[in-house]
Amino acid sequence: MxxxxxxxxxxxxxxxxxxxxxxxxxxxxxxxxxxxxxxxxxxxxxxxxxxxxxxxxxxxxxxxxxxxxxxxxxxxxxxxxxxxxxxxxxxxxxxxxxxxxxxxxxxxxxxxxxxxxAPMLEPSPPEFPFVALLVSGGHTQLIDVTALGDYRLLGESVDDAAGEAFDKVAKMLGLSYPGGPAVAELANRGDPTRLRFPRPMTDRPGLDFSFSGLKTHTLTALRALDAGGELDDQARADVARAFEEAVVDTLIIKCRRALEHSARSRLVAAGGVSANRRLRERLEPGLRKSVANAQVFYPRGSxxxxxxxxxxxxxxxxxxxxxxxxxxxxxxxxxxxxxxxxxxxxxxx
The missing domain is CATH 3.30.420.40 (ATPase, nucleotide binding domain)
Known part of the structure; x- marks a missing residue:
């Protein structure tokens, strides 16, 4: 057919x-x-x-x-x-x-x-069951997937989606739309040790997300740097790096909890933010800290x-x-x- x-x-x-x-x-x-x-x-x-x-x-x-x-x-x-x-x-x-x-x-x-x-279109597709991280401009969700159409919501963003937060931070930094790729590119030039932003809702149990507070923290950091006369190109890159690191760490922590909660070892990551290079580099190693043989499946970038x-x-x-x-x-x-x-x-x- x-x-x-x-x-x-x-x-x-x-x-x-x-x-x-x-x-x-x-x-x-x-x-x-x-x-x-x-x-x-x-x-x-x-x-x-x-x-x-x-x-x-x-x-x-x-x-x-x-x-x-x-x-x-x-x-x-x-x-x-x-x-x-x-x-x-x-x-x-x-x-x-x-x-x-x-x-x-x-x-x-x-x-x-x-x-x-979408990862089912790849040469090595995942098998059911698995946990899916759907992370884009409009959604940040963790779904337990038993079979086609058999879905159970484990957690979701209570405010901004991760991709939406990337877009809003890009505006704060004077970057172009869409924000995700622009922030990630700027973050590559940032110093990962200069600033550390909070990992929202990771200090409490549960699988929900919240990125609104992280967005506000980013704006506060930019205003503080500007007030101190330190908001140059390098500072903007450092802020972008701190923001991206916080989002990536938060997604990893929540995904690890979701696999533990559902007793799964396979994770599908899909949606626009799943193309983020730093997330792809760190997600599977981060999951394997507590989930033996954890595997992550992605769609191709396009x-x-x-x-x-x-x-x-x-x-x-x-x-x-x-x-x-x-x-x-x-x-x-x-x-x-x-x-x-x-x-x-x-x-x-």
Missing amino acids: RVLGIETSCDETGVALYDTERGLLADALYSQVAMHADFGGVVPELASRDHVRRLLPLIEQVLDEAGIGRDGIDAIAYTAGPGLIGALMVGAATAHGLARALEVPVLGVHHMEGHLL FCTDNGAMIAYAGALRLAAGEHDPAGPRLTARWPLESLAAPARERIS
Whole structure:
């Protein structure tokens, strides 16, 4: 079965074609980062309009790359939520219109389930069960994953997501959008011994996160350096390094607790922040301090951010189980991952 995947939840237009026998045949992505950079964040109306401009040409590009005509599409999956409702509508309307024209099934997919399953597209995918760290601009969650659709929330951010905190700190430092890569690049020039920021909510039990206080601590540190006449380029780099170190340490500590709590040894790290180099270098060694044989699985860098491949893959699993949209598009701006149901296992091919 060949599944066309369409992702339009925010500021990236992603399209991919996945074959359940041959794997990923082609994928393409258009990022709106340059357009939104002038505003310091995503402008929903602009995002929706750009998806309208980019989506159909990307579909044609993917089909051409795969060497397959429209009549070779067996099913279509699209992101139904969570996300910006206007952006979601573009993908959903396109998916349903194309599916009706081709007389093929169509299915709305949960955006975060796509991220959670993205490492399955790699040559050495994880096996169920595992704990998933979903860490991006909009989410920071720990999920116990027993099987497809069998998810239990272990902990989440009570305020800012980790990626959101990176973006806000980038603004404090006068860096460009998106903030995560910009802060990480500046942090590479920072002195790790000059400043130490708190590791929020690690001094108490539990698996929830909070990055709002860390953001405030960063602003206070910058103001203190400025008041003392010390806020030069090196000081900014030192602040970026201290902030990044605090986020990475916090994620490692919470992930280690989650593996211990659930008696798992496998961790999937997905979402935009999972591409952070320092996190990737230190996460598995940090877990192995208390979890024997701990393994961490990541998607490739290009699949950490939003993409069509993860939607095509997640959709293929559920479409193969017989799921499909019974009528028109179903869109949900807010959609708890743990509310998903597992498909009928015996029907999954």
